[in-house]
Amino acid sequence: MKAFVIKAGSTSFDGLVQRELPKPAPGAGEILVEMRAASLNFRDLLVPLGRYFGGPVPIDLIALSDGAGEVVALGNGVSRFKVGDRICGTFFRNYVDGPPAAVDRPALGSPVDGVLAEYVVFNERDAVHMPANLTYIEAATLPCAGVTAWHGLMVAGRQIKPGDTVLVLGTGGVSLQALQLAKAAGAKVLVTSSDDTKLERARLLGASGLINYKKTPEWSTEVLSLTNGRGADCVIEVGGAGTLKQSMLSLAHAGKVAMIGVLSGFQGDTNPHAMMLKGGSLHGIFVGNRTMFEQMNRAIEANDIHPVVDKVFSFSQTVEAFHYLQSQAHFGKVVLTMGLEAGGK
Numbered sequence: 001m002k003a004f005v006i007k008a009g010s011t012s013f014d015g016l017v018q019r020e021l022p023k024p025a026p027g028a029g030e031i032l033v034e035m036r037a038a039s040l041n042f043r044d045l046l047v048p049l050g051r052y053f054g055g056p057v058p059i060d061l062i063a064l065s066d067g068a069g070e071v072v073a074l075g076n077g078v079s080r081f082k083v084g085d086r087i088c089g090t091f092f093r094n095y096v097d098g099p100p101a102a103v104d105r106p107a108l109g110s111p112v113d114g115v116l117a118e119y120v121v122f123n124e125r126d127a128v129h130m131p132a133n134l135t136y137i138e139a140a141t142l143p144c145a146g147v148t149a150w151h152g153l154m155v156a157g158r159q160i161k162p163g164d165t166v167l168v169l170g171t172g173g174v175s176l177q178a179l180q181l182a183k184a185a186g187a188k189v190l191v192t193s194s195d196d197t198k199l200e201r202a203r204l205l206g207a208s209g210l211i212n213y214k215k216t217p218e219w220s221t222e223v224l225s226l227t228n229g230r231g232a233d234c235v236i237e238v239g240g241a242g243t244l245k246q247s248m249l250s251l252a253h254a255g256k257v258a259m260i261g262v263l264s265g266f267q268g269d270t271n272p273h274a275m276m277l278k279g280g281s282l283h284g285i286f287v288g289n290r291t292m293f294e295q296m297n298r299a300i301e302a303n304d305i306h307p308v309v310d311k312v313f314s315f316s317q318t319v320e321a322f323h324y325l326q327s328q329a330h331f332g333k334v335v336l337t338m339g340l341e342a343g344g345k
């Protein structure tokens, strides 16, 4: 079968190569999935660049954590799935519920093999049924970006309620999934972006407050102005140290910062004084568990939410897709298809 592999020691996208690998077979409790689509996350850029946790990968590794496909064979004893089911793998192996277990729960795409292959074997414990309203291309965006957004909004700290204000930073994968889920929950959503055209697209998705963070570097003032001084009940904080000060200043009383990303780098003002004055809280998020994924999928179906897919590339265009994500020209998600024409189901 065809797969895209990150070569051991890779420090550039040159280390991302197509390989012919043996087709895997499902063992007891496992399902064989013919993959139809896979999506890229910011972390997927860091792995071949040798800048993800632990530095360059020590072994050849199949790329990407997030994918969707069809179950084509079952190992002995499988009870959660049948042949023909449309599934997504979970981001972590062996993480079903509750707080992170002390036991091993490695993430796909690093440190264990990912999903950018024609066939992938999953333990049946590590997969969920796709939301019935989604195509494979749409569902492939959920395992990391979707679950992370859901965790930040609905699980960490106080759950978002109708009438709350949610602030999402930028218009990448996590932020737009958060925008859609927060809107469905009845929240008012504010969005920041470096690009006015993207802000206009966010308005069409239901965002009611639009802030250009390049033109307004002290954007917390805009957040307060757009909320009559009240601030945001939840900030989906994908920027990290470089944006945290503004996020804390943007909070409503007892609001929460869902601490997710590092897009602005590792330098910045992380003095928590503003958080103290607001009675706020800060929650570290590391994707989430299978139970969160299943809860989110019910919300996606019930509200007929369709994740925003900016651009679809074919499997053979994988390296091009990585460069495109890196350019940050995208709005929402970048997806690769396997065995599907772009735009296919």
Ligand SMILES: NC(=O)c1ccc[n+]([C@@H]2O[C@H](COP(=O)([O-])OP(=O)(O)OC[C@H]3O[C@@H](n4cnc5c(N)ncnc54)[C@H](OP(=O)(O)O)[C@@H]3O)[C@@H](O)[C@H]2O)c1
Pocket (backbone or CB within 6 Å): 040, 041, 042, 043, 144, 145, 148, 169, 170, 171, 172, 173, 174, 175, 192, 193, 194, 195, 198, 213, 238, 239, 242, 243, 259, 260, 261, 262, 263, 264, 285, 286, 287, 288, 325, 328, 329, 330, 332
């Ligand atoms: N902790 C976790 O479990 C977890 C899970 C998923 C992702 N993450 C992290 O979350 C971040 C976002 O991931 P992603 O996959 O959604 O990324 P992405 O799709 O690549 O998002 C890129 C977009 O982020 C925006 N951005 C870049 N720098 C920014 C800044 N300084 N301030 C505000 N927005 C900025 C830009 O939007 P505009 O073009 O609109 O300006 C850019 O297009 C990454 O750091 C990723 O590692 C963490």
